[in-house]
Amino acid sequence: MRENRLRTLWSADQAAVNGWLAIPNSFAAEVMAHQGWDTLTIDMQHGVIDYQAMVTMLQAISSTPTVPVVRVPWLEPSIIMKTLDAGAYGVICPMINTREDAQRFVSYTNYAPKGGRSFGPVRALLYGGADYPTEANATIVRFAMIETAQALDNLDAILSVEGLDAVYIGPSDLSLSLGCRPVFDDVDPKAAQAMDHILERAKAHGVVAGVHNGRPDVARARVAKGFRFVTVGSDARLLAAGSQDVLSAMRK
Numbered sequence: 001m002r003e004n005r006l007r008t009l010w011s012a013d014q015a016a017v018n019g020w021l022a023i024p025n026s027f028a029a030e031v032m033a034h035q036g037w038d039t040l041t042i043d044m045q046h047g048v049i050d051y052q053a054m055v056t057m058l059q060a061i062s063s064t065p066t067v068p069v070v071r072v073p074w075l076e077p078s079i080i081m082k083t084l085d086a087g088a089y090g091v092i093c094p095m096i097n098t099r100e101d102a103q104r105f106v107s108y109t110n111y112a113p114k115g116g117r118s119f120g121p122v123r124a125l126l127y128g129g130a131d132y133p134t135e136a137n138a139t140i141v142r143f144a145m146i147e148t149a150q151a152l153d154n155l156d157a158i159l160s161v162e163g164l165d166a167v168y169i170g171p172s173d174l175s176l177s178l179g180c181r182p183v184f185d186d187v188d189p190k191a192a193q194a195m196d197h198i199l200e201r202a203k204a205h206g207v208v209a210g211v212h213n214g215r216p217d218v219a220r221a222r223v224a225k226g227f228r229f230v231t232v233g234s235d236a237r238l239l240a241a242g243s244q245d246v247l248s249a250m251r252k
Contacts (some may be wrong), residue, residue, distance in 0.1 A: 020234035
């Protein structure tokens with residue numbers, strides 16, 4: 001089966017630099033993938049990407065070594081299973097708030113006897129290889145998003161679920177849940193403390209911690225703390241920022 005380079009990086013205690021895809025276009029995804037990102041995450045929760053667009057974006061990414069990850073809209077079995085059938089090598093699931101949520105998520109991503117994933121890897125066989133049915137359980141990466149006060153209360157119970165590979169912090173939603181400003185980088189002290197706590201407990205459970213960032217300097221500082229999956233920028237934000245830089249230079 002095709003290697004999941006995300007697992008390879010983590011086994012060497014290296015951080016994966018993740019890009020974010022919000023534009024529902026395969027060429028945009030292909031351009032991003034050719035820039036050297038370790039992973040690219042297609043965001044189906046927020047924004048304008050539907051399932052068919054996601055499939056074409058996965059096809060575009062597969063022309064490069066970049067690992068394809070998808071953030072699904074919700075903890076719902078059919079979309080999680082269809083995302084994996086389409087060839088995603090990692091799944092980020094939002095709003096995992098309880099141990100039971102995490103257990104269901106892990107079950108949806110594993111074939112029996114470890115889980116209840118239905119069999120039908122129509123494109124995953126093409127991307128992963130002929131041995132996908134026997135190797136997928138050990139290859140796919142499962143991220144539970146920790147982004148609420150309820151999840152913090154249940155953090156150790158969530159992290160103890162067998163088969164959960166990683167947690168991913170959404171700083172904005174976590175901040176909102178704690179009564180703080182919804183920002184990525186310069187979070188309020190209460191949110192910052194919560195993020196440090198998530199990282200500490202994830203390390204204790206042998207679970208990888210990831211986090212969404214807006215700026216490279218913040219992402220580097222979080223890698224230094226121990227985060228091993230850091231998102232820095234999206235296709236839409238990079239397009240806007242690049243345009244603003246050009247226009248600012250021209251209009252001076």
